[in-house]
Every structure is written in structure tokens, then in C-alpha cells.
Amino acid sequence: xxxxxxxxxxxxxxxxxxxxxxxxxxxxxxxxxxxxxxxxxxxxxxxxxxxxxxxxxxxxxxxxxxxxxxxxxxxxxxxxxxxxxxxxxxxxxxxxxxxxxxxxxxxxxxxxxxxxxxxxxxxxxxxxxxxxxxxxxxxxxxxxxxxxxxxxx
Numbered sequence: 001x002x003x004x005x006x007x008x009x010x011x012x013x014x015x016x017x018x019x020x021x022x023x024x025x026x027x028x029x030x031x032x033x034x035x036x037x038x039x040x041x042x043x044x045x046x047x048x049x050x051x052x053x054x055x056x057x058x059x060x061x062x063x064x065x066x067x068x069x070x071x072x073x074x075x076x077x078x079x080x081x082x083x084x085x086x087x088x089x090x091x092x093x094x095x096x097x098x099x100x101x102x103x104x105x106x107x108x109x110x111x112x113x114x115x116x117x118x119x120x121x122x123x124x125x126x127x128x129x130x131x132x133x134x135x136x137x138x139x140x141x142x143x144x145x146x147x148x149x150x151x152x153x
Contacts, residue, residue, distance in 0.1 A: 009025055022037050083104075086104035089104075
């Protein structure tokens, strides 16, 4: 058996991934396991593996973050377009026919808040709020509850 490992032995060792072992390197290069172990300790193969894997994770995380940011920006732009169209519809349609625009706005607002990490406020949607306000303000005098205090009290 040869007593010296080639320069690319660490690269092969690293490329083995979870299957890496000193015995596999010894078999590949026709050297003793002791030679591989001595070289691995001298060159800190274990430390290099940890460092390289950490760098690879860091790069992968950065790429995922960049992709996520690009996706969020793209979605926010699309949401703004839909919001613009929904607002235009609200301006031009009578309230009785504008509920599709309200639903579009509701969807846009919910999705935009979620993309910005804010979430839904108490699970209320815009349609519920508008219907509640409409019902609250559109009552007749006959429908006003009698248990409300008079202003004179």
C-alpha cells in the first residue's frame, strides 16, 4: 500500500456525504486507514466538513430568502393591481352591486397583510364589517331599540 494520499482525497471524502469514512478513503486510494486518519487529523477534515456544510447551508438559506422576497414582492405588486381595479369598481358601481369589488379588496388586504407578516385582524373580513356597518346605519326609527337611554338622561 502507498503511504501517501493524493491532494484530492479530502474532496472525495467530503463528496461521500453521509457515507464518508476513513475506510472508504483508504480503499479508494489504496492506503492504510491509519494513513487516512493521520492525514485527516493533521488537516482537520472533520472541522473542514463542519465549516463547508455550514457555508452551504448559509448559501442555501440566502438563496431561499432571496427567492421568498422576490415572490412576496411579485405578489404585492399583483395585489396592488387588483386593489386598484377593485377601488375603481367601488367608485363606479352602486353599493348594491359593488360586493364583488369588496370581496376582491378583502382578499387583497388579507393577502397583503399576510405577506407583510401581520395576519388577519381577529378573523373579520371587510365584507362582514361593511355589512355590519350597513345594518347599523340603515335602521328606521321603528327599529331603534327602546332600551336606549334618552339624550336628556
